[in-house]
Amino acid sequence: xxxxxxxxxxxxxxxxxxxxxxxxxxxxxxxxxxxxxTPMNVVVNVLEQIFMxxxxxxxxxxxxxxxxxxxxxxxxxxxxxxxxxxxxHLAAAMLGFPLTFSTEPE
Numbered sequence: 001x002x003x004x005x006x007x008x009x010x011x012x013x014x015x016x017x018x019x020x021x022x023x024x025x026x027x028x029x030x031x032x033x034x035x036x037x038t039p040m041n042v043v044v045n046v047l048e049q050i051f052m053x054x055x056x057x058x059x060x061x062x063x064x065x066x067x068x069x070x071x072x073x074x075x076x077x078x079x080x081x082x083x084x085x086x087x088x089h090l091a092a093a094m095l096g097f098p099l100t101f102s103t104e105p106e
Contacts, residue, residue, distance in 0.1 A: 025077040027106035030072050030085060034065045038097040046099060047073065050088045076106055 030051070032043070040062055047058035051073055064071035076084065085101040092099035 008035050009070050025079060027075050027104055028078045028081040028103040030073040030081050031070050031102050031104060032065045033069045033100040033102065034068075035100065037098055038092060038099045039062060040066070041093060042092065042097055043099060050084050050091065073101070078103070087105050 010051070032047075042061045043065070044055065044058045045063055047053045048055060051058075053074075061071045061073055074082075081103050085103065088099065088101050
C-alpha cells in the first residue's frame with residue numbers, strides 16, 4: 001500500500017564536468033621489434049608484467065613480431081607509453097637482452 005507519509009530520500013547532487021580536449025594527452029601506439037637474441041619467454045614475460053597483457057595476447061604479439069619484424073602492443077597516453085617502454089627496456093637490459101619497443105602517434 002502507498003503511504004502518503006513516506007518520506008523519500010534526497011538524492012545526492014551530481015555535478016558533471018565536461019572533459020577538456022586540450023587537457024587530454026595524445027595517444028601513442030606501442031610497437032615491439034623483433035631481434036634474434038631475446039628469448040621468447042623473456043618477451044612474453046615483459047609483455048605480461050609491464051604491459052599487463054594476458055599470456056595468450058602476449059604470445060600472439062610475440063609471434064607476430066617474430067614473423068613480421070614488429071607488432072602492435074597497445075595504445076596508451078604518450079607519457080604512459082614512454083614510461084612502460086622505459087621499464088621494458090630496463091627489464092630486458094638487466095637480463096642482458098636488446099628487446100626494443102618504440103612508439104608512433106595514434
